[in-house]
Amino acid sequence: MNSPQITPEFEALLDYLKHERGCDLTGYKRATLMRRFEYRMQSLEIGSYQGYLQYLRSHSEEYLALLEVVLINVTSFFRDQETWDYLAAEVIPQIIASKQPDEPIRVWSAGCATGQEIYSLLILLAEAIGIESCVQRVQCYATDVDEAILAQARQATFSDLRITNVPSDWLQKYFQATEQGYVFHPSLRRTVVFGRHDLVKDAPMSRIDLLICRNVLIYFNLETQASLLVRFHFALKTTGFLFLGKSETLILDRKIFTPINLKHRIYAKGLNLELKDHLSLDFKLRQQENILTIQKHFWQTATETSPIAQFAVDAHDRLIGANEQANLLFGLTLDDWKHPFYELEPGKLIASHTSRKFNTYPYHSVVLKDVQRNTPQGTQYFEVTIAPVLNAKRQLLGITLAFLDQTNCKQLAQQLQWADAELERMSECLEATQSELEVAHQKMQLLDQARGLSRDEES
Template structure:
């Protein structure tokens, strides 16, 4: 850490105010470590310097964002916990609902999608594929758009699916070009969208909420805020599944444990969180004071619109159809009140289900460009489709509007431009042929490099996650931390280089003066064999001193040697060595003191 945290807090505020990513609720220990990791990789020493770089480089911001967010995910992660979900949680959930009741599941912090598809597999196994498609919706959200893009593709390499049991792998995945693709029919029940747990509106009426290894990155205040939102999201007695390193340190009265070992909790009956303001169910309201006949005018205006348009309720029931939509898609007023999925327009000319669910979850519009529709016996028509959520004054969801803009004329102009470009490109075919051969070679090298980088990033992410768990354990051991801080301060206050090695010659203590002398940090030397360190101190004359310290007499020894310090300057070093004894007696190691002579 720098002498003051203000420069680091300024960096967090810039990320929040200018880029829309609020990490101010994250635990500072792990957050500083990850930012430092990226700064060291990019070659910057202070937070002020790095803030200047972030303000000028969007690429560096993306790299920092990916470093902070650990998108570690796998299928059936922690198999024992998932086995409890399969054998207890899901059967209990289904037994408490009717045979045709919908089942709503939320995977919060889904990363690249393995957790969401694990849920889909278990529910499909419990219900059967047909009932699963009819009843289940799995909402999978994350703050990282890049991770969501990977999740929507539902494509994984062989290493990623090693944890999937072979019988489930064969039933729920298809192999294509060496990759495993999750079954498309079941994929439609999984809706991915961006959601920031700290500040965005939670999904409501959720029967099972999976939020694993996400809360542990947040500080206590942010955890209380997020847990309140998760509590609101659950239905009465809905289940909450957390990560193995997470506990309900707040809102304990709002949840009762189903299995504490596997971190599965249930919403307590009659508990409240004070988040009723997020309730999207109370979205219908009455207008007062409208002039007589205004409703009729609105309906006639909607019906007469030259652009085809449908409106559906939050439960996917068709509420309105205008004349243009009736004419184009062969609909009628008899279709009002039917479920949209029962109408051909829901999947032709394009599958609308995923876009409608995205609009509901994210409460923002979706645009589907370049939709081609070839009607029998008619010319090809091109649409640009807009899917817009209909919300009330309280930001509650009323329904969804689907608008079909006919862009056939514009598309014809675009096609003409494309044709002209192709004619121009023909003149450069010979040059492009040579260039493509070079590019293919470069792409092959890049592909190999990307695979190596992916492996390194996965290892780094796993390592960072382990560090985070260790931080949590260290926070619960405050007395040990205070004692360690005192000892570190004592060791670093010695104005001599101080090293303690054990009987295997591994470094146990390496103080700050040693860092100044040899340019090696304590974390680079600890548990490393002392004689293997790459520094400018000749160790041949020091080994006898250490050997003498290990004998029963433990006599002190001293020697003066010529050395090269971390700045490359030749210097004289006086090294004294004595036995390092524990309180109960016996030589446990050797203590070396190094003094740089004038």
């Protein structure tokens, strides 16, 4: 294969990639594409485009190997300059106009590679609202599955070759020349949070104003692409924008994205997600399921280990739950669960303190004080809280009962009452003694006076 020529076989190959794999390479220069395809075909010793098409169809892994060859240097500053010019002139002003002056602007670069695209966007935002405002308002998330690439992106240091597309005035304004290379503006760099993220498995970011995901979808099959686009729809705000790569085409059953500019692959949110779309958000369901499982386990453990005896009784007066403390306190056995709650000892204690039945507490809790239980070891005192369990329609499902042991408090109160009584008795004795002392003192004074008069008469 010498000089590349456009052939129906090559167009059929591109057509297959576009419609079967979701990778639209038709916008690329044919000569460049054909050279890269032929390089890959030679390594496999395949001599025709038709033969390579058959190989692609029978070897699913070959698709990714081809992309590695075709999409060389897939990221750079302001790649596809016209697209970035359109973004700066049309999209960014709309995002800014939709915001309050101090409201955050949230952007997400999914598949950020070494970071040139997120840094390119920051330059455009800084030009639009100023560096200081950009530092204060813009929140950037840059994610990729490759930790090594993320490490490079965090360094924000680029060689002379990497910054060739940056205009000279912006190079001076947003980069600092060092021995290691050109370092991106430190303050703007700190607005970016880099993190490992698997688009297929991990939950997307949320409330995003602009989502950049260029030449990433083409690495996935059509089914996965559709799933990812649902996730992107979920991630974006109602006024948000999706910015895809030049080689990508949206292939969806429903138009959940509306093209703003097909040439530049910029889209806005279209139709709302349907139930099946929400059900496909596995990350959300799994996360909710995990949270509910954790919560359920937490409350079960907290109830079971609580030092307060707790019971659950349904609307038919059947015991359906009792924690460890309740079982220990009342010595419940499996046989006890077969009987109505009012026939069990804790039920009888409640019945002796109220004439109301359990199912007559539908709207508020009831607290019974000084519920006494006589045992061989002595009298126990409880404060019992009876709380209704209602469903969403305010229908009574049952009640919960919590027996708070107040025996020690009651004993202390009795001791305090005895001490008060003893103190009062002693106070009365003291007063009586003091009265006697006063009477004796008065008698002594009278006796002294009588003795004084007797001496005066003798003299």
